[in-house]
Amino acid sequence: MKIIVTIKQVPETGNVKMDPVTGTMKRDGVESIVNPLDLYAVEEAIRLKNEFGGEIIAITMGPPKADRALREVISMGCDSGILLSNKSFAGADTWSTSYVLAQAIKKLGEYDLILCGERATDGDTGQVGPGIATWLDITFTTYVSGVKEVKENSLVIERMVETGYEILEIENPSLLTVIKEINYPRLPSLRGKQKARKLDIPVWGPEEIDVENKNLGLKGSPTRVVRISKPKVSRNGELFVCKNDQDIENAVGKMFEFLESKEII
């Protein structure tokens, strides 16, 4: 099987230190990591390769230092990495990001499967995977919690939805976005780390892939961020002190009024 995994380098927001006084995130020393949810896609690719043979190519679009993210997943077991990096890609929304990734994947020739994380912890949209599949005109699905069977021309997969699990059969080539339930990502091995250190990682820009300039970066993005604001942090909520049953009755009554006012019940 030839498998392509798309990974993203993100700031380590999952591990934020909170300032207990202001309730804000301490930003200094925030490191870049591989989007934690992409590690599940990487792990699933490695499992499939170990069982059925083939190769795994990891691909990312990001700043030059994002090659570190590629080296990390190579040290886990991916065979090679490609970095899409160029000033003209900067500021891309999910539309433009998925376009560039799809155009790069086209250059890689035939493949059986593309695996993506469910969502990136920074952008947090989950739109890039479905976007890539649509640009490539291959079928796809999301929230995949298990690959049950690998057939000649298709995969049988399990997909987690609100009310349960779907079992689906999907034709090759396809794109799947995977969720945490699918596996436990392995740690990089020593051998893998050595390999990753030495491996040459090609950097592709608009010259190397077939892209239209008008679709790139901020300029090519249909959406625009027009304002950034801070969500309220300290909530200054009311506190109801309960010393007896009457207090409780009263506080709970007020709580239900609050729930109604917020359209919760």
Added chain:
Amino acid sequence: MSYKNVWTLSEQEQGKLKEVSFELLKRGRALADKRKVELVAIVLGHNLDKDDLQKLIYFGADKVLVVDAPELEYFLTDPYVNVVTKLIENHKPEILIASATTTGRTVAPAVAIKVNTGLTADCTGLDIDDEGHLIQTRPAIGGNILATIKTPIHRPQMASVRPHSNQPLDIDKSRTGEIVYEEIDKELLKSRIKRIEFHENEEETGNIQDAEVIIAGGKGCKTEEKFKMIKEIATLMHGAVGGSREAVDLGWISYPHQIGLSGQTVSPHFYLVAGVSGAVQHLAGIKTAENIVAINNDSEAQIFQVADFGIQGDLNDILPVIINKLKERKEGK
């Protein structure tokens, strides 16, 4: 033909419309009124319940546009994406709102690429600006900022909103509107993906990451037996169960339900938390929760600092009162 009208993408299961379909209409109605255009509810499915379709009108739609075909009985990526794309090409809506469910989050991003437009996920606020553009507000970077986003040129302007982030409008049976069935080329119903089976969840504890209502407990519950009150409230409120690390370590609830730094980050519309002290590691996981109610017997507990509504007292006395009230409401309705 220029782009006009506001659309909502309804969702159904076995021919019955899901609650989110009605929730979306409230958002859509406000936008349509501001733009002085029609609100159209889109429905894809098979053997759709006629009364349910009529209800879309009672709950705010001016028109219901239905595609009914056996291939649309269950959600499958290919036919759903193709049909929604075709409807947009045929009718050119100015705004399309989907819900951020597993279905909406799958259809909408693919359709956005097909019709060549932008999509803003998980909007907490939607409004119309002076120039008539859709203003979309969403949390970003782990909830550390709120971004306001526009789609200045491309149409339709597409956004998703999270389920249960608002209630539907009140039902109004005097409202009138038309229900239109649209024929679709069979070619568009072909699918490279098929459904083999479905296994329904047995336990109603739910996935906390997508949950809009989470009821969580901590060490203050003292025993597994008492922690069951948390689970009962979650069931009554159709929410998911969460726990602090202490609650997970004590085995009252499994690890996927742990909330915080080394567990899940959640952003429900409502978070009820009892017997949790509010250590920074726990708070790290709930920063984006919209409405927090905390119950703790210690007035100094940190959890009260992030609560919108705090009740200081013994959870053993308070939770049963909440449970009773919820049950009464259920029976009364």
